[in-house]
Amino acid sequence: MTGAERSEVQVYLALGANLGDAQASVLAAIQSIAALPDTRLIATSSLYRTAPIDATGPDYVNAVIAVATRLNAPELLMHLQQIENQAGRARPYRNAPRTLDLDILLYGDARIGSATLQVPHPRMNERAFVLVPLAEIAPDKVSPAQRNAVAAQLIERLAAPLH
Numbered sequence: 001m002t003g004a005e006r007s008e009v010q011v012y013l014a015l016g017a018n019l020g021d022a023q024a025s026v027l028a029a030i031q032s033i034a035a036l037p038d039t040r041l042i043a044t045s046s047l048y049r050t051a052p053i054d055a056t057g058p059d060y061v062n063a064v065i066a067v068a069t070r071l072n073a074p075e076l077l078m079h080l081q082q083i084e085n086q087a088g089r090a091r092p093y094r095n096a097p098r099t100l101d102l103d104i105l106l107y108g109d110a111r112i113g114s115a116t117l118q119v120p121h122p123r124m125n126e127r128a129f130v131l132v133p134l135a136e137i138a139p140d141k142v143s144p145a146q147r148n149a150v151a152a153q154l155i156e157r158l159a160a161p162l163h
Helices: 022-034 073-086 128-137 144-149
Strands: 009-017 039-044 047-050 060-069 101-107 156-159
Touching (some): 022 047, 022 060, 022 073, 047 128, 128 144
Antiparallel strands (some): 009 060, 047 060
């Protein structure tokens, strides 16, 4: 089945960067994702600044976007990894600083547990840099209890969404 024959799925993606011009990297990644085959951008959160969690390095610039896509989850992941690689992403060790990090948070209602992809993202409920921007564009996806669980994590809104 080709992408054009599949039904669209609403997907939420987290974007982050903390090396180089992180804000420009995140904005360029949004444009690259919007240009993927069988994919259209639905919503973009504000940009946020957060300190690294379980890591060192400069602060991150983060955002969450919603897309509708006919790509299946492994195809989407492959495209996201290509965008990361084009941005100079290296993986020298776990939680290393990065030029770009793209994660699939939610892929419709799917639950995926493979060696290469876990959806819903396994740590999304532990991260203000995911839940705050996700709640901005999809308030029904984040409960008050989830927001309260990350309320102590510092997060600063940098820029309004790019509607």
